Amino acid sequence: MSNNLVFQSDFGTSDGAVSAMYGVAKTVEQDLDLYDITHDIPAYNIWEASYRLYQTISYWPEGTVFVSVVDPGVGSERLSIVVQTTSNHYIVTPDNGTVTHLANSIGIKEVREIDEKVNRLEKSYESYTFHGRDVYAYTGARLATGVITFEEVGKKLDREQLVKLSTPEVxxxxxxxxxxxxxxxxxxxxxxxxxxxxxxxxxxxxxxxxxxxxxxxxxxxxxxxxxxxxxxxxxxxxxxxxxxxxxxxxxxxxxxxxxxxxxxxxxxxxxxxxxxxxxxxxxxx
The missing domain is CATH 2.40.30.90 (Bacterial fluorinating enzyme like)
Known part of the structure; x- marks a missing residue:
């Protein structure tokens, strides 16, 4: 991995949500390098989250880990996943269509479901509404710093079963x-x-x-x-x-x-x- 962890969300920066994710990541490894795509995704806009990943990822070094949290279904039965692209970048995100543009452009190599029994912030199990902090930032930091391997994220999933947004063709x-x-x-x-x-x-x-x-x-x-x-x-x-x-x-x-x-x-x-x-x-x- 590259020791880079890059965040995007629809949280904005007017409260402590983004800072809390940074804190969790730094708790995993103080020397982890943290960056942002944006935290100004319009609220609940999965389409824009998908596009901003597509706009950005190919310009980062191989092995970079991205945490994308635009998650109107937080706390529901939707899966939490880590996706490896064919360009060897990693996206930690809910399975809600966020990787649609990447799947269509770069391609998806492998998908794993996050095993929250081992890849979840300690003492957060009664919290169901901030997976960006408790699951995604924590898992992303552990993956970016080599505390866990991609295989240790969780079980392998069928990449063809990923949730996809409708993308009109030219x-x-x-x-x-x-x-x-x-x-x-x-x-x-x-x-x-x-x-x-x-x-x-x-x-x-x-x-x-x-x-x-x-x-x-x-x-x-x-x-x-x-x-x-x-x-x-x-x-x-x-x-x-x-x-x-x-x-x-x-x-x-x-x-x-x-x-x-x-x-x-x-x-x-x-x-x-x-x-x-x-x-x-x-x-x-």
């Missing part, structure tokens, strides 16, 4: 590329889609092209306009929209120095669709 028909608005680049209000750059390459869409963009909330059209496809935000004027390739090499939509999401009240998730095609040429007679 479709292409008659030059129209339809994808999903998966997430926001929150601070700047850019839309991040599941349309990879290869779809633009296959449709021979090049930098500088003008494209027609339609955004749907289910069947309701909320936006339709033309915009350019640029390498960077500087390829358009301030306040104008553009399409670009984001840091995950998928298509994004932005307003130069503005928030596209706020300007047009765009949200994310399975029902939010983005349709792109080359803008029709207008011929004046």
């Amino acid at each position: 479709t292409v028909e008659d030059g129209m590329i339809t994808g999903n608005i998966d997430i926001l680049d929150i601070r700047f209000g850019n839309l991040w889609t599941n349309i990879s750059k290869e779809y633009f390459q296959n449709e021979e869409i090049n930098y500088g092209d003008t494209l027609e963009v339609t955004i749907l909330d289910g069947s309701r059209q909320v936006y339709k306009n033309v915009m350019s496809y640029g390498k960077s935000f500087a390829d358009t004027r301030v306040g104008e929209p553009l399409l670009y390739i984001n840091s995950l090499e998928n298509i994004g939509v932005a307003l130069n120095q503005g928030s596209f999401a706020q300007a047009y009240q765009i949200q994310t998730g399975e029902k939010w669709k983005l349709i792109v095609r080359k803008a029709p040429r207008i011929v004046y007679s």
Whole structure:
């Protein structure tokens, strides 16, 4: 293992929950290195937790252990698991769909159920609502520091039985590329889609092209306009929209120095669709 333990949650940092998880981890090993993805996942939003893991994990060294706690089913019959990815990263999390994007992108090598008889903070057995502290931080710290091996987490599970979220696929028909608005680049209000750059390459869409963009909330059209496809935000004027390739090499939509999401009240998730095609040429007679 790498001696790195990386946390994400929907706890926020306005109370002591995150600090309690850090404390448990440091109790296991004082020299353990602790980091965060974010603790600002919207409450109960498993989809966003799944996406933020996908956004982050591949940039960390092999052997890094992640603790992801977005757990509306805490205390229920849902399983507590540790997942090993094919890139040899480890995620300690509830089995509620949190590893969906990783399963679809990187791939899952093995899954083990956390045996709480041995991998649980002492004197916490009457607590059913803070598994992030009592089970996940504790198990993650023990795994990251080599106190336990992956095999000692608990029994092996069938990876095909993991809970998965529904993830819409990109479709292409008659030059129209339809994808999903998966997430926001929150601070700047850019839309991040599941349309990879290869779809633009296959449709021979090049930098500088003008494209027609339609955004749907289910069947309701909320936006339709033309915009350019640029390498960077500087390829358009301030306040104008553009399409670009984001840091995950998928298509994004932005307003130069503005928030596209706020300007047009765009949200994310399975029902939010983005349709792109080359803008029709207008011929004046």
